[in-house]
Amino acid sequence: MKKAVVLFLQIILFNNAFSQEVYENISTNETYLFVGSIEGDKIKVLNLENKSTDWVDYKKLNQTDRFSSQEFINRIFDNDLYFEAGGDEPFWNMEVRKNTLQFIGLNGRGKRIPIKIEVNKSDIDNSLLFMFHNKDKTVYGLIRGLKYSTEKQSFCTLCTCEETSFFEVFVNYAGNVYKGCATITKE
Numbered sequence: 583m584k585k586a587v588v589l590f591l592q593i594i595l596f597n598n599a600f601s602q603e604v605y606e607n608i609s610t611n612e613t614y615l616f617v618g619s620i621e622g623d624k625i626k627v628l629n630l631e632n633k634s635t636d637w638v639d640y641k642k643l644n645q646t647d648r649f650s651s652q653e654f655i656n657r658i659f660d661n662d663l664y665f666e667a668g669g670d671e672p673f674w675n676m677e678v679r680k681n682t683l684q685f686i687g688l689n690g691r692g693k694r695i696p697i698k699i700e701v702n703k704s705d706i707d708n709s710l711l712f713m714f715h716n717k718d719k720t721v722y723g724l725i726r727g728l729k730y731s732t733e734k735q736s737f738c739t740l741c742t743c744e745e746t747s748f749f750e751v752f753v754n755y756a757g758n759v760y761k762g763c764a765t766i767t768k769e
Contacts (some may be wrong), residue, residue, distance in 0.1 A: 644758070
């Protein structure tokens, strides 16, 4: 009975990926944090030892842990990573860093705006969700991670982005609502 329960939990917990999973490379023993993008059989990861981002074959990895949403966000920002977002109709870009947001519109210009980030404290549904806003709440939005499964891929389709990402982004900037996809990028 105990083996059946363990097997059931592995199927439920490890068959679905969110961008908070910690993996170990079977052959090199390196530890990685999945950062939410996929291309074919490769996933984008943060190497937790040397702090680099890389694309690795997920078939060579074993999941060893899963960070809470807050721990995941802390690891991203503490390792000089940030969320790079964009969308179509109209085309726009945005960077979300630990304490700042930079929105870049059609004119190619933007300014850094101090923001506060509030992370979903409940990990009941295993999803990443955080909101951000400036001091007077005239700029605000959210980034949420979509669930990924090897059987059924759910990924962001709100823009024609270079990377296939599991992050959707919605932002209200200057009274306009923008939607798009976000990836995690190294400075």
